[in-house]
């Protein structure tokens with residue numbers, strides 16, 4: 001069962017925005033990592049969100065993009081991501097020649113990788129891109145109830161992995177067509193969300209229905225339009241969906257839609273499948 005929603009965290013993360021204050025909720029772990037990052041020019045168009053619980057600290061460095069393992073299908077089959085210092089034991093055989101791999105640090109590198117014992121190929125693990133649409137229609141948003149695991153029966157935005165050969169926007173349109181049988185037009189990018197622990201980076205686009213027609217695709221039990229006050233937060237499928245919709249509601253109520261970036265980090269000790277216990281570590285917006 002899902003645990004109760006940590007609404008206070010979201011409120012901290014999404015409310016009043018302050019320039020040049022990193023949002024680390026509640027610890028300073030992410031801030032520490034920022035000092036190693038390239039600087040953001042003061043004139044950078046992005047603003048950093050700060051919470052009343054975060055430490056107010058000027059940002060001489062800026063954020064770093066995150067890497068890591070994989071929240072669904074899209075947020076995916078939820079599985080613990082490999083530690084950055086440990087090779088991924090899931091890559092046990094070479095994708096090129098089929099020989100077993102071993103976990104070693106290749107020459108000139110710092111991390112353990114899965115290296116083929118036959119041909120020597122190094123199997124790098126990089127984050128996957130997930131794209132989706134926040135479809136607006138008549139002051140409502142389109143959600144799909146999942147017919148597949150993980151999170152069977154819970155509500156999500158239409159989203160999925162980008163395919164090789166397609167753009168992020170193209171993938172979002174395709175996923176919306178597949179999951180909601182809805183033809184949409186992209187309006188603007190709305191959010192990029194990194195989930196380092198599971199190696200996923202989300203891009204969510206605002207979109208509109210070309211026609212008012214939609215119906216559940218093979219991966220959906222049902223599709224429906226929800227007014228923002230009726231969104232079923234108690235039964236959303238993924239943390240990325242929770243965060244996206246919270247940001248959207250905040251923007252709608254403030255009367256201005258922004259572009260958002262943040263990282264979603266599970267708290268230490270939280271189960272990878274626990275969708276509600278997370279921190280929004282670094283919230284930037286236009």
Ligand SMILES: [Zn+2]
Nearest residue numbers: 094097116119
């Ligand atoms: Zn090989």
